[in-house]
Amino acid sequence: MEEASKPVEVYSPANSAQAFVLKNLLAEAGIAAEVVGATTADLWSVGPLATPKLLVHQADEAQARQIIAQWEQQERLHESPGDAGLGEEMIDFACDRCGQFVSFPVEMKGTVQECPHCGSFIDVPGEMAS
Numbered sequence: 001m002e003e004a005s006k007p008v009e010v011y012s013p014a015n016s017a018q019a020f021v022l023k024n025l026l027a028e029a030g031i032a033a034e035v036v037g038a039t040t041a042d043l044w045s046v047g048p049l050a051t052p053k054l055l056v057h058q059a060d061e062a063q064a065r066q067i068i069a070q071w072e073q074q075e076r077l078h079e080s081p082g083d084a085g086l087g088e089e090m091i092d093f094a095c096d097r098c099g100q101f102v103s104f105p106v107e108m109k110g111t112v113q114e115c116p117h118c119g120s121f122i123d124v125p126g127e128m129a130s
């Protein structure tokens, strides 16, 4: 049985960019990984068609999974709430008029809303500089 070098899938990255990040990460650890189902061109046009897979040699599987698990943990730390994100983010700012703090969903940035405290019209500022 010559299965030692058979490639096994260790991860299904969300997109090609992620696939190549992981490939580089594994390469740094001396693991030859292969990305299938994605090309470098996808980096600039990530679409639903791209379903990349990350393959490593079976002999490297355990180590690769460990590295990926660590990477995932770090990614989650980076995605802590408060950072720019999509969905339920709120913009907090002080009303020009009354100075009270108001918050609006980020989707309303750049629009004019009514202050819930004093009723004056206020501009919802754009994204905060990070």
Ligand SMILES: [Zn+2]
Residues within 6 Å of the ligand: 095, 096, 097, 098, 099, 100, 115, 116, 117, 118, 119, 120
């Ligand atoms: Zn106000």
